[in-house]
Amino acid sequence: MREIKVCGPNELADGAVRIVSVKNLEIAVIRHGAQYYAYHNHCPHQGGPACEGVRMPQVIDQLDNNGRLIGHAYDENDIHIICPWHGYEFHLNDGVNVSDPKIRLKKFTVTERDGGVFLSI
Amino acid sequence: MNIMNNGDDVVMRDVSLQHYETTQALEHAAQQAVARHYEDFLIVDVDSHHYENESWPEIVEYITDPVLRHDAGHQGLAKPGMGVGYGSYQELNGRIIRYRGRKIEKAPPAPHRDITLMRRWMDAMGTDIACLFPTPMLNLSLSPDVAIQNGLAWAYNSWLCERILQEEPRIKSMLYLPFHDPEACIKTVEHFAGKPGVIGFMVTSTHQRSVFQNGYIRLYKMLEERGLPLAFHSATGGEPGLRLFNKFFGVHALGFCWNNMLYMTNWLINGMPERFPKLKTLWIESGLAWIPFLMQRLDNEYMMRSSEVPLLKRKPSEYMREMYYSSQPMEMVDNRASLELTFNLINAETQLLYASDFPHWDMDLPSTIYDLPFLNEQAKRNILGGNAQRIFNLEPIFSPQKLARRAHKQQR
Numbered sequence: 001m002r003e004i005k006v007c008g009p010n011e012l013a014d015g016a017v018r019i020v021s022v023k024n025l026e027i028a029v030i031r032h033g034a035q036y037y038a039y040h041n042h043c044p045h046q047g048g049p050a051c052e053g054v055r056m057p058q059v060i061d062q063l064d065n066n067g068r069l070i071g072h073a074y075d076e077n078d079i080h081i082i083c084p085w086h087g088y089e090f091h092l093n094d095g096v097n098v099s100d101p102k103i104r105l106k107k108f109t110v111t112e113r114d115g116g117v118f119l120s121i
Numbered sequence: 122m123n124i125m126n127n128g129d130d131v132v133m134r135d136v137s138l139q140h141y142e143t144t145q146a147l148e149h150a151a152q153q154a155v156a157r158h159y160e161d162f163l164i165v166d167v168d169s170h171h172y173e174n175e176s177w178p179e180i181v182e183y184i185t186d187p188v189l190r191h192d193a194g195h196q197g198l199a200k201p202g203m204g205v206g207y208g209s210y211q212e213l214n215g216r217i218i219r220y221r222g223r224k225i226e227k228a229p230p231a232p233h234r235d236i237t238l239m240r241r242w243m244d245a246m247g248t249d250i251a252c253l254f255p256t257p258m259l260n261l262s263l264s265p266d267v268a269i270q271n272g273l274a275w276a277y278n279s280w281l282c283e284r285i286l287q288e289e290p291r292i293k294s295m296l297y298l299p300f301h302d303p304e305a306c307i308k309t310v311e312h313f314a315g316k317p318g319v320i321g322f323m324v325t326s327t328h329q330r331s332v333f334q335n336g337y338i339r340l341y342k343m344l345e346e347r348g349l350p351l352a353f354h355s356a357t358g359g360e361p362g363l364r365l366f367n368k369f370f371g372v373h374a375l376g377f378c379w380n381n382m383l384y385m386t387n388w389l390i391n392g393m394p395e396r397f398p399k400l401k402t403l404w405i406e407s408g409l410a411w412i413p414f415l416m417q418r419l420d421n422e423y424m425m426r427s428s429e430v431p432l433l434k435r436k437p438s439e440y441m442r443e444m445y446y447s448s449q450p451m452e453m454v455d456n457r458a459s460l461e462l463t464f465n466l467i468n469a470e471t472q473l474l475y476a477s478d479f480p481h482w483d484m485d486l487p488s489t490i491y492d493l494p495f496l497n498e499q500a501k502r503n504i505l506g507g508n509a510q511r512i513f514n515l516e517p518i519f520s521p522q523k524l525a526r527r528a529h530k531q532q533r
Contacts, residue, residue, distance in 0.1 A: 004131055017136040024152075028136075046486050047149050052136045053218050084146070084218040086483065100454075 001120055008116045012036075017051055020119055027108055028052070029119060032079060032092060038119055039095050040106035043083040050105055053084030055092060081105065141222025143238060147245035153488045154247030160523040160530070162502045164487055165509035166243070166251040168354070168405050168447045168476035171235045172223070173255045173277060174198040179284065183276035189269065198273075199257035210369035217482045236289045242479050243291065247487055249506070249519045252293045252320065253285070256481075260358040262328040267301045274299040278313055286318025291518050295321035295352045295403075300328040303336035310343050320513040321350035321403070326380040327359035333391035341393070345400035350445070350512060352403040355381045373483075378411040385415060385441070392432020394440040401512055403445040406478060409463045410452045416441055416466060442468055445512060447476035448504065449485040461495045470500040474509045 006018055012031040019041055020027045026041040028051030043050035057074035064070050079092040089098040095105035109120040144151075154160075173180060177198050184190040202209075212220035228237040243251055258277060264270055278296045285292055296313050298306045306322075313319050322344060324332075344351050357363065357376035366372045381404050388394075388402070419437035423430065433440075446467060453460065467473060478484045490496070490504050510517060519527075 006133070012135075019134050019136060021132045021134075023130055042149070046489065047153060049146075049149055052146075054138070054216060056216065082216045084216075087213045087216045 004119045004121065005115070006110070006117045006119050009112070009114075012117070015055075019052070022121060025121065027119060027121065029110055029117065030055075030081070030092070036110045036112060036117055037092060038108035038110040039081065039090075040108070042105075043085065043088055044097075044103050044105075045083065045086060045088045048083045048085030048088075050083040050088070050090065051081055053082045055079050055081055058098070138218060138222075139225075141218070141226045143219070143222075143226060143241035144245055146219060146222065147242055150486055151245045151247075153486060154245070154523075155526070157247075157488065157491050159247035159487065159491075160519075160526040163250070163506035163510060163517045163519065164246075164248045164475065165506040165513075165515065166246075166248045166477045166479070167403070167474045167509050168254060168449060169239070169242075169251045169479050170254050170256045170481055171239070172257070173281075174257050176233075176235065176280070176284075180273075180276050180280045183279040183283075184272050185275070186268075186272050189272045193273065193276075199260075210372075211482045213482060219480050220482075223480065232288055233284055235285055236292065239289070239292055244520050244522050246477065246479070247520070247523060248477070249517070249523065250291050250293060250509075250515060251477075252295060252509075253281075254294065254323065254354060255297065258297060259325045259354065259356040260327060261297070262300065262325055263358045267299075267305075270299045270301055271305045274305070275309070278309065282313060282316045282319065286316070290318070291520070293318045293320045293513070293515075295319075295323040295350065298322050298324050298340075300324045300330055303334070303340060306337070306340045307343065310340065310347075310349075314343075314347055314349060320515070321352060323352040323354050323405075324384075325356050326353045326384045327356045329359055332384060332387050332393070338396075341397045341400055345397045348399075348401075348514070350401040350403050352405050353381055353384050354405040355407045378407045381405075381407040382411055382415055386419065389419060389433070389437045389440055390430045392430065394443070395432050395434060401445060403447065403474070403512075405447040405476065406449060408450045408452050409446065409448065409460070409467070409473075412441065412446065413459075413463055413466050438466075442466070442472070445472050445474055445508070447474050448490060449476040449478045450483040451485055451489055453489065457495075460493075464493075464495070470496075470503050471508060473504045474512070475505045 004020060006020060006029050012018055014031055014033060016031050018029045020029060028039055028041040030037045030051060039051055041049050041051045057076050058078040058080060060073045060075055061069060062071045062073055080089040080098060081092055082089050090105050095107045097103035111118050181190055181194045184193055228234045255277060261270055261273060274297050281294060286294060296319055298309055300306060310322060355377040357372050360376060360379060363372050363376050385404060416438035423436055475487060475490050487505055491501050
């Protein structure tokens with residue numbers, strides 16, 4: 001196990017992504033709100049830089065009690081990492097693909113301590 | 122782009138959506154090209170695109186009709202938006218960032234911006250030669266005014282030949298045919314065939330026209346005699362049934378297949394393969410899953426209704442097996458066995474041509490072909506470039522990056 005200091009406290013702004021490359025391994029450290037996440041920056045679909053696109057919430061179709069569509073909403077508690085090449089979507093909290101749970105981004109441990117944010121590989 | 126060193130083997134950079142450069146965006150594609158040794162063989166992409174509307178002021182100058190030229194300059198080519206039912210849904214409402222990135226990407230004043238952008242993605246993917254098609258003009262057939270179709274098609278083709286194809290021999294095109302007007306198609310072939318970079322002609326299969334009309338016969342004969350392939354490039358517009366969809370998901374999934382199925386069926390049941398046996402036809406951007414369906418369906422009809430199609434001497438699937446198909450968007454989700462069967466049904470090793478459709482949202486990299494476990498190395502190379510080289514009689518022109526890698530390997 002190796003630990004790499006990614007940044008100092010609050011050095012990465014909310015929403016920022018820092019790519020950490022170690023030899024041929026690219027890991028994206030994502031800050032979302034007060035949380036940090038780290039994933040292999042490699043989409044299992046065609047190998048795109050999965051974490052270098054936008055992040056958006058889960059879209060919800062809202063139905064009334066009779067099953068009629070009454071509108072749309074975003075679920076801000078379920079943010080998706082969206083691969084910029086083709087739009088494959090992954091849950092930010094665990095890296096699992098939204099459409100097929102067998103597919104996922106490899107997750108890495110990232111911790112925030114007094115001296116900064118550290119990535120374990 | 123902020124780059125920092127953190128130890129000897131650690132490099133960091135910050136992602137910024139305020140900056141966009143195709144080479145950087147496709148760095149992973151470039152890594153695939155190196156890892157798979159694409160420098161060892163030719164890669165030809167038979168279906169890529171530009172956004173000709175970005176060069177519209179230039180193209181307008183090639184319109185010969187002064188009234189149409191004025192109107193085109195005022196109107197523009199396409200103004201998508203939700204209010205007209207023709208929104209920018211390809212970019213997945215901002216999720217595919219190369220669409221907005223393209224608008225801020227910097228390019229030098231020369232060569233033409235389209236050439237610079239083409240070179241960037243081609244070099245990254247390991248593509249040596251690419252066949253370039255327009256984007257909004259694929260739906261030019263939806264204009265009810267044949268004079269507009271003819272005028273814009275002629276201007277676009279003239280501009281494309283002079284400003285792009287003549288300047289970059291790695292870029293080719295099968296030129297747009299104004300298919301509503303058979304005489305205009307014939308005039309287009311007579312004028313543009315033989316110009317640098319023109320490797321065939323293309324019909325967008327959104328025209329609501331029947332391919333069997335006698336008016337087109339001379340066109341097909343001309344292409345057959347010249348050895349120039351005729352491509353049917355699918356798109357989404359024109360089919361009334363697609364208006365029942367409220368989501369682009371359905372329009373795209375069915376529309377791109379439906380339009381080519383319609384044209385293919387009409388082509389077959391009117392005996393065109395028998396009437397023009399040496400005319401090479403290429404079916405573009407419908408993926409592959411529709412082909413087994415259509416083969417089975419048409420063969421079944423043929424056994425019972427051969428009296429309606431007396432020009433056919435063989436089952437429809439046998440003619441289809443002699444046609445050519447572009448690969449993208451290749452259906453690859455949980456269907457390896459189906460995909461292998463499809464490859465066998467169409468004799469993919471000789472009939473399938475790799476296509477990326479870049480920069481569109483559902484683009485396929487060369488690795489989609491190269492990584493297929495059921496293909497041997499020669500079949501991969503045929504599909505990725507050899508078949509196109511043979512069909513279009515292409516002189517192989519390799520990308521500078523691949524030539525450099527090859528030279529480096531030889532020095533070792």
